Amino acid sequence: MLRINQIKLPLDHTPEDLTKALVAKLAIKAAELIEYRVFRQAVDARKKRAIHLVYSVDAVLENEARFQQARNSSDIMASPDLGYRDVVPGPEKLSAPPIVVGSGPAGLFAALLLARRGYRPIVLERGKPVSERRRDVERFWSGGELSIDSNLHFGEGGAGAFSDGKLTTLIHNHRCRKVLEELVAAGAPADILYVSKPHLGSDRLPAMVKNIRQTIITLGGEVRFNCLVSGLKLKDQKMIGVEIAGQDFLQSPAVILAPGNSARDTFAMLWETGVKLQAKPFSLGVRIEHPQQWLNEAQYGSAAGHPRLGAADYKLAFHAPGGRSAYTFCMCPGGQVVAAATEPDRLVTNGMSLYARAGANANSALLVGISPADFSNDHPLAGIEFQKIWERKAFDLGGKNHFAPVQSAGDFLADRSSKTLGSIEPSYRPGWRLTRLRDCLPDYIAGTLCQALPFFEKRLPGFARADAVLTGVETRSSSPVRILRNADMESSVRGLYPAGEGAGYAGGIMSSAVDGLHAAEALIRKYALP
């Protein structure tokens, strides 16, 4: 099979046009093309008057050998093997089923692989099943109480369950394909296998999460909710089992720990147990909102609204002379800014979109990178203390009722408290309060954002428009902690496999799921089938 890249077609092309373009690119007769499938479809919008779709396809041809010479060009090559590489079980006997802590992307995909391989994992999740969790999240967004174990970060599906469900990643790993295929098997649209920027949407994700849970159970695994892992039982620095909610005990020598980046109590417990941890860099900033219609026109010109383009996005970065960097992150086209707190007296923002991405506003995190050198001390958990300070300030600034502090970009740049907003309605619920966002941001972060906004304006005119809405404060872009692990994926405690974003080895749904698979493979390599 050959991979043929860079087949460019106009937006309104038909399937037959793609076949013809492929035949023309290969300079073969139509009859020589046996079959093909699209491997990747991307939008090339660099020239707004001539926006194209660019395809890579995998094709089976008669007499492929005659392309032997061309095979080394970047446009025609042998199709790489994308098959998932199974691992061989190891020799050690498992005295009890493996435990997976957390049912976010890392935990779910780890458990799914273990279940598929016959290891009958037991998943322990502190929160509720995704449908019940959705009700708790809705109640909080409608002004009700925050549930500390059932919120935007905690509960079945993890932090990714109510998100845009973007599956884009910077990692290149053979497991990515496996993740996409498992998601399609769980009900995701099949186009995620080939579009260059796949996404799932908050409205569709819960059904996929439930289907993955059902597959784990059908294969002999278990998923237990309302099971906070509150302690680890060790002997000679080896896992014996876990304590649940301070009272029950579940035995196992093998535990995959995928708690996500917000499990502050779990990180504290690990530290007290003696598991080796390290502070790590992360980012902090605000969400910015613009009209999606403006963005569609800015990115696609007169082609804006074309059904093959969908809602436009952007990605921007700025490197300040002093060494700080600002960047946009987790851009949610046609989405909403969401209340993502996990504690009753702290405020956190994030963003999500429904599958259709049809909301009026585009939003994105606008972040500045920080490192352990910015923390007040060199304790491994100092980054969490740092987050807490700014989340508390944001909570206070919003009025201590989970209303978010909001300011227009124009007022932020001019450093005056906002008294009114322009035409862009903030989408954050349960509500917002006009204020001065510098009061809940470190000076160097506010300063870097003030330098970055005019720079982004040059890259994407209108980005720093005076009426763009800023909402604070975004602190959970990635984990402030790393749980150290060795080449066999084990922590300083044998049999404890840290995985995913909270462990500090991933950032985003895809890379967390991939890391979960990786951790499960390491466990399989060590232990024989039960």
Ligand SMILES: Cc1cc2nc3c(=O)[nH]c(=O)nc-3n(C[C@H](O)[C@H](O)[C@H](O)COP(=O)(O)OP(=O)(O)OC[C@H]3O[C@@H](n4cnc5c(N)ncnc54)[C@H](O)[C@@H]3O)c2cc1C
């Ligand atoms: C609103 C929002 C939108 C996002 N949008 C995107 C996006 O579009 N694309 C993208 O790539 N990424 C997105 N992210 C980030 C993405 O969700 C995370 O990177 C990803 O979910 C991390 O996966 P994880 O499995 O490592 O951890 P998590 O998803 O955080 O899952 C951890 C799980 O562990 C459970 N848990 C924690 N501690 C314990 C304990 N002690 N005992 C038992 N259970 C425990 C939690 O309840 C949770 O279910 C978004 C995040 C948020 C909050």
